[in-house]
Amino acid sequence: MLLRIADFVIEINQKDASAIKLDEGYQPFVVKVSETEVDLVVNAFGQLPQEQLPTGMLLYRAQMPEGELWKVSKSEETYIFHVFDADEPGVLQQVCTTDSLFREWNVYMAFNTDEASTIDPLKYPLGPLLMYYLTVKHEAIMIHASGISDNGIGRIFTGVSGKGKSTTARIWFEAGADVLNDDRLIIRKEKKGYSLHNTPMFYADRPRSSEFKAAYIIRHEKENVLEKLSGATAVSALAANCIQHGYDRKMVEHHLNFLSEMVNEISVQSLGFVPDKSVVQAVRDHDV
Amino acid sequence: MAAKVVGGETVLVPLQSNVADLSEMFTLNEVGSFIWEKLDENESVEGLVEAVVSEFEIDNETANTDVTSFLTELDAFLVKA
Numbered sequence: 001m002l003l004r005i006a007d008f009v010i011e012i013n014q015k016d017a018s019a020i021k022l023d024e025g026y027q028p029f030v031v032k033v034s035e036t037e038v039d040l041v042v043n044a045f046g047q048l049p050q051e052q053l054p055t056g057m058l059l060y061r062a063q064m065p066e067g068e069l070w071k072v073s074k075s076e077e078t079y080i081f082h083v084f085d086a087d088e089p090g091v092l093q094q095v096c097t098t099d100s101l102f103r104e105w106n107v108y109m110a111f112n113t114d115e116a117s118t119i120d121p122l123k124y125p126l127g128p129l130l131m132y133y134l135t136v137k138h139e140a141i142m143i144h145a146s147g148i149s150d151n152g153i154g155r156i157f158t159g160v161s162g163k164g165k166s167t168t169a170r171i172w173f174e175a176g177a178d179v180l181n182d183d184r185l186i187i188r189k190e191k192k193g194y195s196l197h198n199t200p201m202f203y204a205d206r207p208r209s210s211e212f213k214a215a216y217i218i219r220h221e222k223e224n225v226l227e228k229l230s231g232a233t234a235v236s237a238l239a240a241n242c243i244q245h246g247y248d249r250k251m252v253e254h255h256l257n258f259l260s261e262m263v264n265e266i267s268v269q270s271l272g273f274v275p276d277k278s279v280v281q282a283v284r285d286h287d288v
Numbered sequence: 289m290a291a292k293v294v295g296g297e298t299v300l301v302p303l304q305s306n307v308a309d310l311s312e313m314f315t316l317n318e319v320g321s322f323i324w325e326k327l328d329e330n331e332s333v334e335g336l337v338e339a340v341v342s343e344f345e346i347d348n349e350t351a352n353t354d355v356t357s358f359l360t361e362l363d364a365f366l367v368k369a
Contacts, residue, residue, distance in 0.1 A: 060304070232297035236313040239301065246304040249290050256292035256299060263294075 002031050002038075004207065006186035006197035008134050009034045012121060014044040021118040025200040026127065029207055040134050041104040044121035048095060048108045056080050060247035062125075064089075069125050072247075083126045094126055102133040124202070131186065131199055132243055136251045139189035141258050142243040147180035147196050147210070148172045153287070154196040154210035156185060157271070158241040159218040167275045168218060175280040180208040184243070187212055189258070194266060214267040216283070217241075221272030224282035234268040235259045289366075291324065298324055302366070314365045316358075319344060323358050333359070 001020055003010040009031075014020050022030070056075030061068060067089020073080045081096040092110040107121040122130065128142075135142050145158035146169040157168040169182035181198040188195045194212040198205065217229065217237045229237055238259050246252050269286065273279040290301045298321040300314035316324055319340065326339050333355060340351040 231295035232292075232299045232315045235292065235294050236299045236315045239299065240313060246290075246301060249303060252290035252301050252303065253292070256290060256301065260292055260294045 002034050003029045004031045005029050008039040010040045011038045012042045019118055024204045025202050029200055042121050043106045045108045046119050048110055060245055086124055102137055136254050141187050144241050145185050146182040147185045149178040149210035154212040155214045157216045157218045163218050216269050216271040218271045224279050225272040226286045227270045229268045234263040320358055
């Protein structure tokens with residue numbers, strides 16, 4: 001099975017291909033063939049391996065208020081991921097192994113029930129986790145943001161939760177823009193410029209992309225006010241909203257290098273906005 | 289700690305072993321970036337003040353205030369990180 005997400009090609013292998021059943025959010029991203037090389041391989045297994053996996057040294061733990069979501073350890077050159085059920089904290093869902101290239105992953109399902117007739121090797125949170133590791137090995141980043149295509153101009157609106165990402169997406173949708181996604185996006189450096197892509201969510205939506213031109217760090221205000229950001233200020237404002245697992249210096253440097261190049265080509269502005277259609281014109285008026 | 293110089297300023301990002309709030313990264317201006325670089329050379333506080341006076345042609349008292357303030361803020365950031 002092949003998936004094409006943000007122009008990355010993911011191959012999923014399983015002894016019995018019919019046993020794979022992905023969430024509906026992934027279905028629109030399934031492709032029959034790919035003209036480009038495979039970027040990431042998932043070898044899926046319906047049960048935990050017979051042999052004992054190395055324990056390794058714990059590198060990073062994604063501990064959420066509701067419980068542990070995943071953790072990664074390293075033993076020699078092998079990275080070992082333990083991924084837990086997002087709906088049932090503490091219940092092991094998958095164990096994965098990969099090497100430092102993060103290109104080929106063995107994904108072992110950790111079923112404790114007899115529901116093993118079908119398997120979902122990309123079951124949340126592993127799917128987004130794999131996409132994150134795709135970005136750190138390519139010229140790309142994942143960011144929490146709303147992304148729209150406004151007559152071909154790709155804009156993202158980013159900020160911490162509650163600053164208005166979903167509200168912004170709705171306002172632009174009502175103004176006729178194509179909403180790529182209102183939560184999570186992948187930005188890629190292209191031969192010329194940058195591109196913006198949606199990723200599979202918990203609901204079905206077709207793959208959407210746009211040329212990327214402008215980023216806005218948003219907050220609610222009593223009037224629409226835009227201010228250009230540049231240099232280190234722009235980099236840190238964007239980095240704060242990127243999805244990143246900061247246990248590895250090279251990964252953090254990858255993000256900082258990517259963003260510091262990007263801010264030279266992409267307009268970055270802080271945007272205080274009134275949550276109505278007036279913000280659309282205010283933003284368009286500031287286009288260079 | 290990972291650091292990136294962008295247009296004469298520096299972004300500092302602490303390495304983490306858990307999910308972190310990265311909304312408070314440390315951004316250093318030109319003077320801060322200069323002091324940060326000098327920290328790698330194991331300069332004493334007096335040495336840092338002297339280097340800032342020489343580089344930015346400011347008086348000793350102002351440089352001393354800048355260096356002390358920088359080190360205090362950096363220390364608070366590192367403790368928090």
